[in-house]
Amino acid sequence: MNKICIIGVGLIGGSFALGLKNTQKIKIVGFGRHEAHLQEAQKLGAIDTYSLDIVTALSGVDLVLIATPVNSFKNIFEMIKPHINEQTIISDVGSTKGSVIATAKEVFGAMPENFVPAHPIAGKEQSGVDAADGALFNNKLVILTPTENANTRSVTQVRALWEALGAKVEIMDDKTHDDLLAMTSHLPHMLAFSLMDYLTGNGKNVLDYAAGGFKDFSRIASSDASMWRDICFNNSSDIIKHIKGFQGSLDKIVDFIEEGKTQEIEQLFIDAKMARDNWLKDK
């Protein structure tokens, strides 16, 4: 692989680029709407060059990585479609995968064989290329969700790029990905947003009585609102399914309390603590 175009050189696109510049001899071209951001990315050494013109940006590239918000993908697919050829590998870093594949099928007519959807399970609270870090994906999981018709060469090459950044790559179908992420990421975010909504609805000074533990618990409620709005609507059925499933777990705690089941509730808390402590050991 000689040349890559990154569309959207922010935190994730910029970290991917920086990591590759540190380890590989690949020319990286940035594309975006804001020249100042691209200039900054170039100054930071993430990209070799940039263009505001998509034809120039895609010229001669082996791979195009789309690292913009998922809701922009339809426009981007339409924009790149006339300027890529059958050899160009397409990948993305969107946090929902079923919706990306559906949009690709809509724009390209069918899922391109060389499109390898990806989702790095890594991030930061900050955004923008200033926060980019070439080591962001080191020892982190990256999930690829190629469709059945995917070209093996494309999958292998995308996998190799992430592995060059130190990532552990796992391949699964998009439905499994979206279901898993609804549980481990989307549901906790809904709980955190919802808790702030509930507490602020109960009088504005309730939060004055929140202590240290609340700071960590509520951190993800400070996440970007428009990004999470898009995730909600790009993975709506899984999110709704798991909110309702979670409410069943909450109902169980209410039942235990109402029925005076002290042993059952203590066991639930012991198991929860053990699951969390065991999970933490691997982190």
Next chain:
Amino acid sequence: MNKICIIGVGLIGGSFALGLKNTQKIKIVGFGRHEAHLQEAQKLGAIDTYSLDIVTALSGVDLVLIATPVNSFKNIFEMIKPHINEQTIISDVGSTKGSVIATAKEVFGAMPENFVPAHPIAGKEQSGVDAADGALFNNKLVILTPTENANTRSVTQVRALWEALGAKVEIMDDKTHDDLLAMTSHLPHMLAFSLMDYLTGNGKNVLDYAAGGFKDFSRIASSDASMWRDICFNNSSDIIKHIKGFQGSLDKIVDFIEEGKTQEIEQLFIDAKMARDNWLKDK
């Protein structure tokens, strides 16, 4: 005030003692069941002396502070009752207040006028006197919930001790306290325990796909199970009320997603982020 007895010299009792030793000329006697813990507390300078005998421990004290788990209070009240006089101030650091007052009324016949229930809104993940810190309550909130018959002198003296440790003291009734803490502390803990319960119930490898944000969000699920079992049953009606109220907030998100209300959901997330960011400014 010349002499204080602390029953249960762990994280909270030990931090209270260390803070006082740093700022006040008060003799502090430790009482507990485990001599090794009391020896450690003495070695750390938290207490001047200790006794395993309650009569000796309470001899000549102006105040007794109960810093053991709330479910031990009935036994402790019964144990100290014969050995204190009308001048002895009683206080505690239990995290539920209605149940403490109810237990005191049960054992003493009526709420003692010199009993000033307290709850410092501060803590650590660790427990035990080894984790004690004389600065733990500096700039932290301490809530006092004296009953209507409380002796003003006792309230003033308990307040002054906490203020000597740098705490901000607020007085409210026990019902208000328990309702507020159910929202800001008990509810988030139930959500964290419940989330671990839900995710582990969905296949044991779901957690493999959890990322960095999950670590902070789930931290409080690593809290002590028996302590939280007791909190559940000592503040059951407020906890159930707020779990159900919170489920209403979750239902609202489900409705917004199902009805395609993108603007409403984004506004909810914006407001949540703003509330959390504003709260954080004061921390």
